[in-house]
Amino acid sequence: MEHKFEPLKKEPAYLKVYNVVEAEILSGALKEGVALPTEADLCDQFGLTRATVREGLRLLEQADLVERGAAKRFYVKRPDTEDVAASTSKSLALGGVTFHEVWETLYTMYPSAMALATRRMSGERLSQIRDKHNAFREAETADPGDVVDAAVEFFQLIAGALENRVLLALLQSLNLLIGASLRQVIGKTPKARDRILKAQSRIIDALESKDEQQASHWMAKHIDDLKRGYAVAEVDINRKIL
Amino acid sequence: MEHKFEPLKKEPAYLKVYNVVEAEILSGALKEGVALPTEADLCDQFGLTRATVREGLRLLEQADLVERGAAKRFYVKRPDTEDVAASTSKSLALGGVTFHEVWETLYTMYPSAMALATRRMSGERLSQIRDKHNAFREAETADPGDVVDAAVEFFQLIAGALENRVLLALLQSLNLLIGASLRQVIGKTPKARDRILKAQSRIIDALESKDEQQASHWMAKHIDDLKRGYAVAEVDINRKIL
DNA sequence: AGTGTTGCGTTGTCCGACAACATGATGATA
């Protein structure tokens, strides 16, 4: 038996730049908000040329680990749930997921999240939700886009009430996807606004009376209703959302 | 009241490269698997120099939209759920989520996913799960790392059985996080292996008899058990997993 | 106060160059 050697990796220098800086951020050596050295300084410290260092910086940029700040300098930034959700949902949408997959995920996750949301919902958040709901009701907008925005925002507020960044990130991704998919059918479903309003109202009532089962129940109904919207709009539920 | 103007943005050329190529991939003009033009060709086509084009390529690379293939060329690639999950979980872990947040998400999502998994589980997948389970049982490994791997793989197989890429991507992120968090406590929980084996066995039984409620129930128990592991290992559940 | 001006540091882009490497063609050898 011969000894097997690992294919020794010689990662390009620009990747090393990325890895080193990422590790420093991870380890806490580079704290959030501090400015990265200028490109010229990085060149000195790494012993590389600007072209190479800059390629590494592009990787950091795309990874959302740094952010352009004052004077175009880079500042360290830990990606927040919104960034994570945005890139996740973008990749998924791009990957060609179907209406059905999005809907089913919604149907699987949200009702069970509602139990937690009901327990953890603060009075402050609840009144915020109620306010948004009322604003949506009173703004008698005919613009389908506004309806989608209001529907998605409702989900966002619920997700935020969970006080859990992991759940939040996952549900936010989902919310973006549901927004993208709703946008494609909302124009053809005239009664959508009323149905959404009614569903939200029932869910809010359940939240106010701290009734976990009712909250779950009406959320499931709400999501089921969204599915009916696809049928009304006559979109094939197995079509890709993009 | 003064009129407010949008801050007019002039994106740098390397970003334009990224956006243009991304749009081409999205629109389908660049199909998966086809090779990107060489850097020199891209320079000609965009009217830019290699340094600039390469910065754009680094963005595409980090976004997982292209992949190095034969002869180091770039090939178009739509990100699959594994890539999405990896970057999602990495960002979250980096964002400093706690053991409790990860655990709570598991507890919220998996039991309700089990109902769907039970319905959709194919005989083939089920026997695959059973095989892995038996292999884990018979490999009387003492290596804590192997135990974690087996536990995570079990979750992965369940998630895969859902036949839903959105759910899969979300649960995969979660699986990576649970792996990372388990790795930190498994060494201090000597009975973990047995408890995990027993839990898996019960879940598999429920899956075989197509009993959704039992599957949900034992999965909830399983996850609850994982939480007990944190207590045994005396880790503060509100600590960050990294 | 508010408004030019000037200067400096930094980033965005360009040019040209070369070594390292993979691929495919060429040629030598059995």
Next chain:
DNA sequence: TATCATCATGTTGTCGGACAACGCAACACT
């Protein structure tokens, strides 16, 4: 003829230096 070594070519990774555009701060001016 088949196999293997060698070389030419194309592509990427890295380098060095260069310059324009831009942001910021300090200053001078009204």
